[in-house]
Amino acid sequence: MRTLCIRVVFSVLFTLISGYHGTSQIIDFSRENSYKQIFRQTDNFGFSYLDTLELGYKNAPTDSLRLTILNDLAYYWHTRDLQKAYEFTRMGLKEAKAKELKTWVGRFRVTYGAVLLRDEKLDSARIVLGQAMEVLNQKEYPFLYTQLGYVYEREGNLSAAAEYALRSLRLGEKFNDLHAQAQAYSDLSNLFWKQEKYQKGLEQGLLALSLFEAYGMNDLDYDFALYVVGNQYLALNDPENALKYYSHAISIGERYGFYNNLSDIYISLADLHGSSFRYADAETAALNAIQYSERLNNNFMLMRSWLSLGKLQNLQGKFLSAITSLQTSIDIATEDFGDAFFLSEAYQNLGKAYAGSHNYKDAYHAFEMYDQLQKEVFTEESAERMSQIQTELEVAEKDSTIQLQDTQIKKQRIIQTLGMIVIVLLFLYLLLIFKSVRRNRENNKLLQLQNEEKEFLLKEIHHRVKNNLEIVSSLLILQSEQISDTNVRSAMVKSQQRVHSMSMIHQKLYQGSDLSNIEMKDYFENLGSHIINSYGMEDRINLRFAMKPIAVDIDQAIPIGLIVNELLSNALKYAFPGNRKGEVTISLEQHESVLHLEVSDNGVGKMVSQEPEGTGFGTQLIKLLTTQLDGEMKLVVDKGTLVSFDFQRIKAA
Incomplete structure (x- = not known):
């Protein structure tokens, strides 16, 4: 509690x-x-x-x-x-x-x-x-019939009350009024409870709740239906479920101030806690019921509230207190009280209280009144009508089930027909997909052949360009051997090296799988080996490549290759005089979208002086290529020479 x-x-x-x-x-x-x-x-x-x-x-x-x-x-x-x-x-x-x-x-x-x-x-x-x-008009009759049903219920005429509940139900079905249907099922559930047909009452009550919840409003009638279902569970010895529905009903009643429903619920809670021997909680519930009844100034609720307290006191063996409470309950119920159901319950418990206090004379009189009132409540007419209503509801449920089954069969047939249509359409769709896939496969094969042909042609072009550049390189070598002037011969050799550096680019392209990008580390290794061999310095100079494999677009690879060719040639010519041994380091790395190139040596540090040796064409070419690549060059001369470049990376198309 x-x-x-x-x-x-x-x-x-x-x-x-x-x-x-x-x-x-x-x-x-x-x-x-x-x-x-x-x-x-x-x-x-x-x-x-x-x-x-x-x-x-x-x-x-x-x-x-x-x-x-x-x-x-x-x-x-x-x-x-x-x-x-x-x-x-x-x-x-x-x-x-x-x-x-x-x-x-x-x-x-x-x-x-x-x-x-x-x-x-x-x-x-x-x-x-x-x-x-x-x-x-008829659409408003269900609410009116509900109130008339309550009048007959209070008078103890359960058969007439059930009749009006049925009328309300039929009109609710006619006008598709969910609230009217839910209210009718709730009232029928309550009447079955009074007839002690608890299982049937529970079925009707749960049906009422499902309709109320479909209607979607927490109102007075939904609150009452929760209470009625709780009563059914309590009568069926399921206090746990009963308490769940009572608690839900209380939360709604407290929110909206439904004092009459709250009084009803607390009366039932007194019975629930009393049957579980939680007497303190039961007494609190009974007193709450009395409090709400007095607030409402309703004698019917007040009579039942005192009745619940008297029943509890009987359970506790407090027979004298029970007599006082039950007599109060009966006194509140005047001669025209009408509801013989609860009045009979009051006399029954009063008889138990008198018997418990050894007042057998008054106990006999109370039990005699109980028997008389029970005959008024459970008349043959009432029992027969309630049985008829139960039968009508069961027949209606069966008819509804048959209609539902017929509807489901029709739906299944429609679904089967639609299923067949879907299967046929799916088959046609799959057939179209199959043809489309086969056509695409043939097109892909054709495109692949065309791509292979184009790739072959491109490689052939690069191969021929490489061969032509090699011819030019050979011609330059032959021509240089005919020249006696040392400076002119040196210029011719350098030109030959430049042409060779470009031919190597085209060689890499036709030998590799990528026709637009050059792997630069391998390229630098081959280029460096060729230049060192051409100067005959392979025994004195160690080439080191401080870089990971990196692919660069051909439009950048050729200028970068020429720059490295010039820097490496200058290092070999000027950085290691007098047969000195040394090391040249080449690196190319990418930092975000920037390519960073470094060429350094540990030579004498005079690779580039204020008065350059030779013609100075190599220095001019480096500056020209740097500008072409929109780059920046930095020179550091300290215990050797370090030249670095930063270029914006060109993304391959």
Whole structure:
């Protein structure tokens, strides 16, 4: 019970915090849909929604909207304060009559009947509801039939109550009104519970909840249905499930202020905890039920609340206290109380209390009253009608099942037909895909052949270019041997080396698998070996390549190759005089989008002087190639010479 109370407290706190915003949004006359009707269009509000309606209805721009809000206000006050409910109902009736709005007169009469019913004025409620039937259309009958069913239930006429629940159900089905159907199943569940047909009652109650949940509103009737299902589980000795449904019902009742439902639920919780020997929790529940009944000023609820306390005291062996509580319950139930079901239960428990206190005379009298009232409740007519209703419901369920099966068979046939169509279409689609794949494969083979031919042609071109450059290189060598001037011969040799460096690029292209990029480390190794051999310095100079394999586009590879050719030639000619031994290091690396080239030696440090030796053409060529590549050159002379370059990397197309 402590856990349950904590849950209820948290529910109320949540309502006060999160429900305020929702409440403020119920009425906004600046919008087109200026009133979100409570429990019909929204349930996003908290405990104070009735205060909001009371403040807002007077400013409604139309009669229809004003009367809608006023009727909701009147009906939902009857769950908390009957006097305020009377006040707003009479106000609405007076206004509807004055404006000769017959339909609204009928609606307010139904609300008036609900208030009279709650106030135990059963005859007046029946008359007012009968008058409402004369002016309302059939679509509004389910709610009216529900109230008439409650009148007959309170009078102990369960068969008539069940009849009205069935009428409401049929109209709900006719007009596809989920709420009306759910309410009817909930009322039938409650009537089966009174007839002690708990399993059938549970089936109807769970069906009601499923429809309420499909309707999508937490309202007074959904709250009551949760309570009814909890009662069925309790009667079927399943207190765990019963407590689950009671707890859910309490959270809704506390949020919206449904005092009548809360009183009902706490009465049942007293029975649940009492049967589990949790007497303290049971007593708290019974006292809560009494408190809510007194708030509502409802004798029917108050009588049952004292009854629950008396039953608990009997369980505890507190027979004298039980006699007081049960006698209070019976005294509250006046002669025209009507509901023999609960009155008989009060006399039965009073008899047990008298017997427990050894007052057998009064016990006999109490049990005699119990037997008499039981005969009124469980009449042959009532039992027969409830059995007929059960049969009707079972037949309806079977008919519904047959219709559902027929519908499913039709759906299966449609699905099978559609399946065959889909299979045929899928087969055609797969056939088209097969043909398309085969056609694409043939096209791919043709393209591959064409690519291979083009690749072969490109390699052949590079091969021929390489051969032509080698011829030029050979011619330069031959020509240089005919020249006696040392400077001219040196220039011719250098030109031969430059041509050879370019021919090596084309050789790499036709020998490799990539026709647009050159792997530079291998290229540098071959170029360096050729230059060192041409100078006959392979025994004195060590070439080191401080780099990883890196591929460079041909448009950059040729200028870079020429630059390295010049730098390496200069190093061999000037950095190691007098047969000195040394080392030349070449590296090419990529840092993000920049190519960084370095050529360094550990020679005498005079590779480039203020007055260059030779013609100076090599230096000019390096600067020209650096500019062509949009690069920057840096020179460092310190215990050798280091020349570095930074070029923007060209991405291959």
